Amino acid sequence: MYIKDLYTVESLYRENMVVKGYQFGKGDKAACIIGSLRGNELQQMYICSQLVRKLKELEANDCISSGKEILVVPVVNAYSMNVGKRFYGVEQTDLNRTFPGSSYGTSTARLTDAVLQQIKDYSYGIQFTSFYMQGEFVPHVRMMETGYQNTSLANLFGLPYVVVRKPKPIDTKTLNFNWQDEMTAAFSVYSNRSDEIDENAARQVVAAVLRFLTRMGILHYESHSGYISHVIKEEDLTDIHARKGGFFRPFVKAGEEVRYNQECAEIVDPYEGEILERIVAPTDGIIFFAHTNPLASENEILFRLIHRLHE
Amino acid sequence: MVEKVVEMELPVGEKLSIIKNRILPDSCEKEYEETGMLSKKLPRIALVTGIHGDELEGQYVCYEIARRIREQKENLTGIVDVYPAINPLGIENAVRSIPTSDMDMNRNFPGDTEGDPTEQLAAAVVADIAGADFCLDVHASDIFVKEIPQVRVSEEFSERMLPYAELLNVDMIWMNATATVHESTLAHSMNLLGIPTMVVEMGLGGRINKSYGNQVVDGIFNLMKKLGIWKGEIAIMQHPVVSTDGEVEFIRAEHVGIFLPAIEHNHYVREGDLIGEIVNPVDGTVRERITASRGGLIFTLREYPVVTHGALLARILV
Missing domain, CATH: 3.40.630.10 (Zn peptidases)
Known part of the structure; x- marks a missing residue:
């Protein structure tokens, strides 16, 4: 060397x-x-x-x-x-x-x-x-x-x-x-x-x-x-956006397979702890990217999904 | 009337809003308030600033435009849309980029309605400006160098834009200044959409120079008069120097140290004149004496003293 x-x-x-x-x-x-x-x-x-x-x-x-x-x-x-x-x-x-x-x-x-x-x-x-x-x-x-x-x-x-x-x-x-x-x-x-x-x-x-x-x-x-x-x-990836701002509580990680309508995360009210939004998979697929910041803004890309791909 | 161009919920009890002040002739205000539109087509200019949170010269320009119109509202014959803060979080936090993503807002145009939050904000701004007869994007310099009032136009759009640029009462028109007219900027995106758009640069980041601001505001009223948006009196305009990149001499530091200028900004130098020195505060020595390699106007001069190799010290218009 x-x-x-x-x-x-x-x-x-x-x-x-x-x-x-x-x-x-x-x-x-x-x-x-x-x-x-x-x-x-x-x-x-x-x-x-x-x-x-x-x-x-x-x-x-x-x-x-x-x-x-x-x-x-x-x-x-x-x-x-x-x-x-x-x-x-x-x-x-x-x-x-x-x-x-x-x-x-x-x-x-x-x-x-x-x-x-x-x-x-x-x-x-x-x-x-x-x-x-x-x-x-x-x-x-x-x-x-x-x-x-x-x-x-x-x-x-x-x-x-x-x-x-x-x-x-x-x-x-x-x-x-x-x-x-x-x-x-x-x-x-x-x-x-x-x-x-x-x-x-x-x-x-x-x-x-x-x-x-x-x-x-x-x-x-x-x-x-x-x-x-x-x-x-890249343009074929399916983006899943937050529609509310708050705490981001994920249930799946990058690399995991999800099914259509599977709950992937929740957005939680930062003051009162109530669930503001349930994030569900719009299609079967594999999580290619997952947001990791505990906070999320409205419109944040929470997940990018490889559409209809299975493990 | 102040409107929200776009708003987006931040994580903790706050909405990020990009606002505009739509200033209309008195005769049109009632109809617009009631219907959100106008039955007759009026010429419209979009005045945009605050894309970079550390550039504040445009704040004074927005204030002064709104103030002068309010004082002579009877002379307004078109629509003036003032967008004072495209990057409101940057301005409020004294940072150039968007604090939430560290992204340069002016590298995200034309945006994407399906993209990340920054791209969506950019797309909303572009959609709102679309349809205007003219767009002016007011920038200051960064916090490092001071600039005279100037318009920067890319070569691609120069033929179309030069007649407008000459109306703006600036000291200089710089063609093909590539960094500022980059393809991802608001100006480039709007020009591609067919909205004539120019970038004005002046002063220093984090500061307001009222004299420069007033000079450019006079020019904006001149431009608005030509566009049929203003019928009031205008100030006497100056004629700008028009330059290409080949006529601009860049002077950069070749040593690290503290730069002490020996000349004033916006003054002429002759070949061989001392522009400044880079000194070493540790041992009291001069590391570099910077002299003008060509004579001309010092239109850019460094204000931030700490320099490294390559730091821009001055630009001379030869």
């Missing part, structure tokens, strides 16, 4: 923030794995740390294919992580909305440009990222429909689902989109949560990445075959 400094951010009164890359193997830039871009992406950084630990072990056992290089960047935005902020710097910018960046732009643009320059030549790019809504996901691989996306490749992670999303204008500023623009086959891998550590989910994602690297000939490693992924389009 070779640790290299990818970029250094200077500060007046804080220690410099060094973006570190952990390189395994030597040769073709085969795969790059990026962890936390946002300060609350704790699970994402944790998964990377476990991946680094595992790759160290595999490298010591000569399991990295000769002529192949893997780079792991556990965290880009350590400054925000250390102060409990999601976004970056004094201007509180979302790094994952500032790609491709610019070497002569703002401090944020310089950071994202420097990172992209260091990672753009890898054949495969894997980013552990988070969703803007606070909640729990079924682990999945997400791809943007850029024209370059390849769901067959995404299947090789062996996670239960592959989601294809039509990019909105704002998505064009994400790492995933810009990585694909640089002709890297880019995948966003979603674990279940962001702001707390889930060991089982982390193990599942580490295994999925190792499985993918093995199938792409980058590692020699025996692993379970995983799932044959179910490919879904």
